Amino acid sequence: MKRVIYPGTFDPITNGHMDIIKRAAAIFDEVIVAVALSAQKNPMFDIATRVEMAKRATQTIENVRIKSFDTLLVNFCHQENAKIIIRGLRAVSDFEYELQMGYANQSLDSDIETLYLMPSLQNAFISSSVVRAILRFKGDVSHLVPPAIIPLLESR
Numbered sequence: 001m002k003r004v005i006y007p008g009t010f011d012p013i014t015n016g017h018m019d020i021i022k023r024a025a026a027i028f029d030e031v032i033v034a035v036a037l038s039a040q041k042n043p044m045f046d047i048a049t050r051v052e053m054a055k056r057a058t059q060t061i062e063n064v065r066i067k068s069f070d071t072l073l074v075n076f077c078h079q080e081n082a083k084i085i086i087r088g089l090r091a092v093s094d095f096e097y098e099l100q101m102g103y104a105n106q107s108l109d110s111d112i113e114t115l116y117l118m119p120s121l122q123n124a125f126i127s128s129s130v131v132r133a134i135l136r137f138k139g140d141v142s143h144l145v146p147p148a149i150i151p152l153l154e155s156r
Contacts (some may be wrong), residue, residue: 002028002084003029003081003082004031005032005084006021006032006086007036007037008034009035009036009038010128011045012079012149012152013050013128013145014123014127014128015123015126016123016126016127018107019088020119021033021064022116023117028063031064032065033066033067034076035047035050036069037070045053051067051068056149057145057148067081072108073105077109077112078096083112085105085112085115086114086116087114087116088117089116089117089136090119090124090126090127091117101114103112135153135156
């Protein structure tokens with residue numbers, strides 16, 4: 001069974017994330033969406049809310065599981081018996097950071113591979129940062145996030 005980890009803060013989960021999740025789910029037997037605590041990033045939503053958003057957004061994709069983690073990603077991969085990390089690349093600006101992280105993870109465990117998937121063009125501009133900026137000013141983000149999480153965004 002090929003199990004992959006798709007890690008991120010998912011603050012909040014977006015249609016761009018969903019694009020990557022659906023692509024990974026079509027390729028691999030199981031996708032674990034790993035929601036990072038990421039306290040250093042000072043997320044807008046607490047970990048429980050971010051996990052719930054991811055669960056709601058992915059509830060119709062059978063081979064996707066949601067788990068939170070607060071450890072080195074490589075250690076989480078060991079815990080989940082996964083040898084592949086999935087990351088999304090939207091633009092050249094993502095590449096340098098993602099390449100550095102991929103090399104860092106491989107330096108910790110040379111058996112772990114990082115694969116990069118690109119979202120479709122319609123989702124390439126979407127980021128959690130853009131969604132949070134719009135939310136701060138009470139703007140409409142319904143076209144940027146999965147419909148299932150709208151009630152959680154509105155309750156904030």
